[in-house]
Amino acid sequence: MQLANGNDIFKSLNKAQCRAVSSEAPTVAILAGPGSGKTHTLTSRVVWLIDHAGIPPQDVIVATFTNKASNEMKARIGNALGDGRERGVIIGTFHSIARRYLVKYGRRIGIDPKLRSDTPLEPPVARAWISRRKAKGTSDEHTIRDKKGRSVESQALEKCFQEYQGQLERSNLLDYDDLLVRCVELLRTFPQCVSNIQTVLIDEYQDTNGVQYDLMKLFAQKHRRVTIVGDPDQSIYGWRSAEIKNLHRLLREYPGTDEISLEENYRSSSCILDTALQVIQQDQERYKKVLLPVRDKGTRPVLRKLKSSTDEADWIVSEIKRIRLLSGNMIDFDDFAILLRSASLSRHIESTLGREGIAYRMVGGFKFYERTEIKIILDYMRVIHQPDNNDAFARIINVPKRGIGEITIRALLEEAERSSISLWQLVDKHCRGQRRAKTNIRQQTENALSGSLIKPLSNLRERVRLDAGLGTPMNLVELVQKLVHDLKFQDYLEATYGAEYESRWANVQEFVTLTEEFMRQNHGDDEALPTIDGVAQASDDDLLARFLSNVSLASDKQTEEKDQEGKPLVTISTIHAAKGLEWPVVFIPAVYNGSIPHLRADDHNEERRLLYVAMTRAKALLYLSCPQYTASGGGKTTELSSFVDLLPSSAFLPKGPSFDRPIMSSVAKILSRELPLDSVIYKGIPSMTAPEDNLFPVDPNQPVNSHTTGEASYGAWPRKRQKLQHPAKSVQVAEESVEGWVAPYKTTMQKAASFTVPQAAGFTTAGAHMASVAAAEASRPAPAPGHSAPRRTTSTRPPNQRSLLGYGYGVTNHDKTKEVVIDPRAHAPSIPKRAFSTPAPPSYARRVAAHKEYQLPPPPAPAIDPSLASHKLGAAKLPAGKPTVRRDEAPSKQYSCFSSSPTRPSASTPVSVDPKDGGQGPGKESEDISPDDRRRPAASFHATTVAGSLGWRPGTKRPASLGRSGITPIEKLNKPYKLTIKRS
């Protein structure tokens, strides 16, 4: 089929994919294994439905599970259509689509459009239960069992649930689950809201839970046309109530569904696929599928055993360097991914990479909006927006320190509660002398509260209001800047974090940039849903409100790859966050029982699928590893994960392969890349480089000076992190020419030799040297040692360079055992729900109307098909001023690492599939990219980019981290002020 823009979408599809794309059946279920082009197929079907079946874009809903997936999808559809029509398509995560509907139509079911979507509940037991309850949808009864399989005393939880809901309602707050639940309610009661929807498509269907299933049906209720793609083997969100049985449910409830399976795997070498299949096939109950390798055989995956997790990290890094060198840089840093079961496992790896001067980024676990300094500012903004938001106010009342402690805050909260006013009102009146608070507040404290809190915030609130008659209201950016200024925030950061405050301050400045971006992107009603005759929509025109309510849903859209100098980055990611992505080389460390399968996981099949997902991310080389002892001093012995221990020993190599010409050529073939000539490769290799994976003994128990380890004797490796190096020597090393380059292990031994020498500031590391050599090799001008080579003194680090290095325990405890805020039993009626509540519902009467005044200039109107004129375009996010993309200048953006990247339409793309020819078949994914594009790092999402992360040395403050508090971030962000109120 020729598209209007000359693209033939079928050209990049194989037979089964074509059938899926153009199926005339109302319901289509595409089930396929990893690397089979699922997403590409789904995207093509959207294009087909719009372009061929003639469905108007705004009558199409595409639901995904992550923001990044929806962004990618949007871009790809746009790419294929090539005329900007994709902006009409309602595309997003289930949560964001639900939020859009609720904002527009929620009034009908009593939801204020000013809703906030947050997750304010802490105690995980109750929280999980509530979430599960909501997530069930209509699927079945909720008998919740605890870990030991006992049925939980659900009455207490039920009570707790009621309290919780009441609290949310009073605060005009919806949690993640509510967005879905309430949207179901809305669409059930007022089906006309979706009366225009003709077709619904779902990506990663295996991850839908009950409510999402309901939602899908409701979206599609008018025409019942649904397309899903998924892979039961990749269902890894059971803990989020995803239900594989939704698949059977779909087939049952939509009889006549066209089932299509895609069998060719275009991603991985057949060796990798083979081993991955051996892993997944241990699951007896799984739905069996065919998976045909299309790629070259390649080399067997490696299962490496190391002594400790420190060694493991060192080994991974040495292997990365070895591969890079022996491939003559055909494989660069951005081709590597390290995939972890838990984000907390990244510690050693991050520090080794940092020490070696290899730039990396962490995907998952870190989110910009979770960093403490940003959380503080957000809370201030919340209080400005809604003074009666007690939770936010309580969190900032003593930040910066104003001499008011926990006990006083608690007392004030209770007093406010008793008087049925908000905390803000209480404090405000007290400071104005209108009403003496019964709680004792010292004069000094009162002065601080009044001068640095109440006054500036009241002032700002006035200035932001549009109808205050004070001239042009302040915009978001000005607001943040003034706020930061009034708070003397920079001084505060300096006082709290000492010399290391710069990176935190840089975060604040980045936040300002982000608000700017937000303003630019949100001048219009870009999240508009199609206007449906006779159904009134609420307008959502308060920018501050929209900003705040978007923070928790879109908390990762801002940190897209900020890849400062375009340097290739190694990716570290959780396995969960890696789903849907692919890399030429993948490392999976910590493959031991307790990690995979996780100690606290109760569904081992899901854990196995998790490993399967991780393994199938790899295209050419795959490494699993297992340290014999766990990281920290505890020194517990580990046990190789039973998922791999039970496989025949032939499944894995015991150590990294020798990269001789035949093996490297095969790798090149799999990656569809050009392998440099041997002469070129060897020219780039320093004479003393160990060409084999022999820096560590294959058997970790082997005695120290074993012959197999050769010159780079295992015993010579410092067991401790070598943080010390002689300054003079290193500088010297760094200034050496390429010819005089030092082999990695020799460098390491130098380090070992010098590691008792006290360290001075400002030296370069050996790894940094290596990096600069690499830079020279790449025929870029060799940077000055102090420039590209990271220095260890954090104080000299450019302020905009952040470090992810979490030396301490990177992850916050999850309050699993602490601070029982809501104890199911204690939380009987006597519990002071008032402690969380915002007594006086905020008055929204003064909602703004005239806000255009301070908006940035609107973009040119997009070209709209006249026949669609009655519809508003949906979710367009073009930078201001960027004209609508024309058909003849369709961008040909390539995605190097996102799986199922759009295949570049090209006449030379062969249409046949021949496994023997190296699999240049159709539907192959990102391999057919130009060498330049290949350098582009993997799409990064809420990832933070770190170029040459810096080390930390004892005696100094640690570099500011990005708030690894991550894992349950948003709820932390919105955590109600501690509720452990002692009641007498």
Add this chain to the structure above:
DNA sequence: TCCTCCCTCTTTTTT
């Protein structure tokens, strides 16, 4: 009595 500083302990996955 309450605030602050210093110490210790923690470790799944996420819209």
Add this chain to the structure above:
DNA sequence: AGAGGGAGGA
């Protein structure tokens, strides 16, 4: 890194 607990100081 963050949170809880204890000691010391206003």
